[in-house]
Amino acid sequence: MLNRRGLALFPKDTLEHRIARAICEAECLPRKEFFEAWHMARRVRRRMRGGRIFDLAAGHGVLGAIMLLLDDTSPEVICLDRRRPASHARVLSALVDHWPRLAGRVRYVEDDISTLDDWPTAAAPGAGDLIVSAHACGVLTDHILDRAAHAGARVAVLPCCHDRETCPVPAFAPWMAVDLAIDAARVVRLESEGYAVRVQQIPAEITPKNRLILAERPSAG
Numbered sequence: 001m002l003n004r005r006g007l008a009l010f011p012k013d014t015l016e017h018r019i020a021r022a023i024c025e026a027e028c029l030p031r032k033e034f035f036e037a038w039h040m041a042r043r044v045r046r047r048m049r050g051g052r053i054f055d056l057a058a059g060h061g062v063l064g065a066i067m068l069l070l071d072d073t074s075p076e077v078i079c080l081d082r083r084r085p086a087s088h089a090r091v092l093s094a095l096v097d098h099w100p101r102l103a104g105r106v107r108y109v110e111d112d113i114s115t116l117d118d119w120p121t122a123a124a125p126g127a128g129d130l131i132v133s134a135h136a137c138g139v140l141t142d143h144i145l146d147r148a149a150h151a152g153a154r155v156a157v158l159p160c161c162h163d164r165e166t167c168p169v170p171a172f173a174p175w176m177a178v179d180l181a182i183d184a185a186r187v188v189r190l191e192s193e194g195y196a197v198r199v200q201q202i203p204a205e206i207t208p209k210n211r212l213i214l215a216e217r218p219s220a221g
């Protein structure tokens, strides 16, 4: 857990350390969540600027907030999760204290991604928007890719909890570890849907579930 005792771990005047210190003041975010969000957001923002940010399976919504801090040309962040954690408001308020420009630009919607008929935000993602999701478990990542492909939106996911019972398992799975096969099939699927795909990794010491898939349609953005 990042708390005030951890402030000394982040002494630098870098954006990473400034965000970490703000989150330490909130005293509710697991340390790992911050590092995953930071490393994912940095890599995504190097390639994908602007657009509204949709942080799906958002949990505390830290990924979306960091995306906005890294590129203020995005107008807003829409976090969606079936359950908004009680401490989301606490983390956001700690960040707004340090970056008042975030105020009013992060919305949170409680809904189920897999059964969502329509975006309850009255603002469905479109081709210029950017869907991000860190550790949407198992087939939830595939539902998120479905949403992105339907909208033609840019998308970046860091999959986890690869489950051979529910995730689409490709025919080539016996040649390799099943989690790798499932992620490779996701890349192939996105390419077949007209996306240009890049794959990267965040540091394995932060999480072993570290494969990052970034995809955008060549005409988007």
Ligand SMILES: C[S@@+](CC[C@H](N)C(=O)[O-])C[C@H]1O[C@@H](n2cnc3c(N)ncnc32)[C@H](O)[C@@H]1O
Pocket: 033, 036, 056, 057, 058, 059, 060, 061, 080, 081, 082, 083, 111, 112, 113, 114, 115, 133, 134, 135, 136, 137, 140
């Ligand atoms: C492992 S957590 C990841 C949270 C956050 N993205 C992070 O990186 O810390 C998975 C999240 O998915 C959410 N979730 C699971 N199934 C969902 C569904 N069907 N629709 C929306 N959210 C869902 C959970 O509530 C949880 O917050």
